[in-house]
Amino acid sequence: MEVYKAYGRTDVAYRRDIQPVKEITAKILLGDCKKVLKTLEDNSVDLIVTSPPYADSRSATYGGIKPDKYVEWFLPITAELLCVLKPSGTFILNIKEKVVDGERHTYVIELILEMRKQGWLWTEEFIWHKKNCYPGKWPNRFRDSWERLLQFNKSKQFNMYQEEVMVPVGDWAKTRLKNLSETDLKRDNSRVGSGFGKKIANWIGRNKAYPTNVLRLATECANKNHSAVFPEALPEWFMKLFTREGDWVLDPFMGSGTTVKVAQRMMRNSIGIEILKEYYDMTKSAVNEKEYLLLEGQAEYEPNRNKRSRKVC
Numbered sequence: 001m002e003v004y005k006a007y008g009r010t011d012v013a014y015r016r017d018i019q020p021v022k023e024i025t026a027k028i029l030l031g032d033c034k035k036v037l038k039t040l041e042d043n044s045v046d047l048i049v050t051s052p053p054y055a056d057s058r059s060a061t062y063g064g065i066k067p068d069k070y071v072e073w074f075l076p077i078t079a080e081l082l083c084v085l086k087p088s089g090t091f092i093l094n095i096k097e098k099v100v101d102g103e104r105h106t107y108v109i110e111l112i113l114e115m116r117k118q119g120w121l122w123t124e125e126f127i128w129h130k131k132n133c134y135p136g137k138w139p140n141r142f143r144d145s146w147e148r149l150l151q152f153n154k155s156k157q158f159n160m161y162q163e164e165v166m167v168p169v170g171d172w173a174k175t176r177l178k179n180l181s182e183t184d185l186k187r188d189n190s191r192v193g194s195g196f197g198k199k200i201a202n203w204i205g206r207n208k209a210y211p212t213n214v215l216r217l218a219t220e221c222a223n224k225n226h227s228a229v230f231p232e233a234l235p236e237w238f239m240k241l242f243t244r245e246g247d248w249v250l251d252p253f254m255g256s257g258t259t260v261k262v263a264q265r266m267m268r269n270s271i272g273i274e275i276l277k278e279y280y281d282m283t284k285s286a287v288n289e290k291e292y293l294l295l296e297g298q299a300e301y302e303p304n305r306n307k308r309s310r311k312v313c
């Protein structure tokens with residue numbers, strides 16, 4: 001046994017004859033993503049998950065783009081994202097139209113239409129239901145408790161690992177499956193001729209079901225030193241659904257680095273781009289740009305008790 005110095009690890013002793021570690025990289029880049037994206041390799045990213053600056057908002061912290069100029073501002077960036085995404089990859093865009101002069105602005109709808117012209121497929125829309133949105137009252141609308149999570153792809157054949165996000169089937173199954181009718185035992189085809197049908201009896205004995213396209217997640221704002229973080233559970237859910245360990249995840253509007261931190265915890269490689277030095281520095285110091293993953297099944301190792309040990313994902 002000897003300390004495996006080649007990988008910079010001094011906290012664990014390894015057998016010499018085996019390659020027990022896998023490298024996980026987090027690249028933290030400073031600059032305008034419109035320019036920085038040009039330096040990335042084409043077709044190299046498996047998942048883009050990001051929350052760009054919202055139109056006009058938070059001008060005190062990082063400026064804001066006028067709603068009428070939003071599409072014009074964003075399209076050159078989505079053109080670059082189209083280049084760096086693999087044909088099997090997915091782009092998840094967290095966005096919400098703001099209210100201007102008492103009306104919802106149409107920039108998100110316009111953006112979708114323009115992105116389709118660029119070559120993107122608008123595959124799906126998920127809803128992020130903010131479980132803990134703050135109370136309030138407006139004269140002509142209720143409080144906003146959801147945001148869009150738009151899914152874009154380059155091709156109809158993209159990687160998707162649906163089993164990774166299955167949910168407990170829930171209590172409805174216990175009561176619903178207790179007394180099955182005759183219809184429940186055979187396939188019940190849709191009466192509107194859609195071609196869809198269901199056989200309730202298929203659910204007997206199953207304890208997991210596929211989720212819906214509504215994600216119920218609480219916002220997380222405390223102690224993040226950034227005004228617009230999304231909850232860790234958000235990028236985590238999409239990483240489970242669209243990537244495997246060792247895949248590459250990109251957040252071109254990195255902010256406090258939520259996507260990068262989650263990617264590292266989930267053993268995905270990641271790239272984060274941030275225009276503001278303050279946020280860049282904050283994430284850079286919070287993330288290990290190289291992590292070494294122990295391949296537990298293959299390695300024989302024992303903790304080196306004399307050294308300070310560092311968490312390894």
Ligand SMILES: C[S@@+](CC[C@H](N)C(=O)[O-])C[C@H]1O[C@@H](n2cnc3c(N)ncnc32)[C@H](O)[C@@H]1O
Nearest residue numbers: 032033062228229230253255256257258274275
């Ligand atoms: C909504 S926040 C992202 C928050 C992030 N999801 C998190 O959890 O912390 C958007 C971030 O994009 C950054 N930003 C704005 N314009 C940018 C650009 N052109 N290139 C790179 N970053 C930019 C802002 O400074 C801000 O930190």
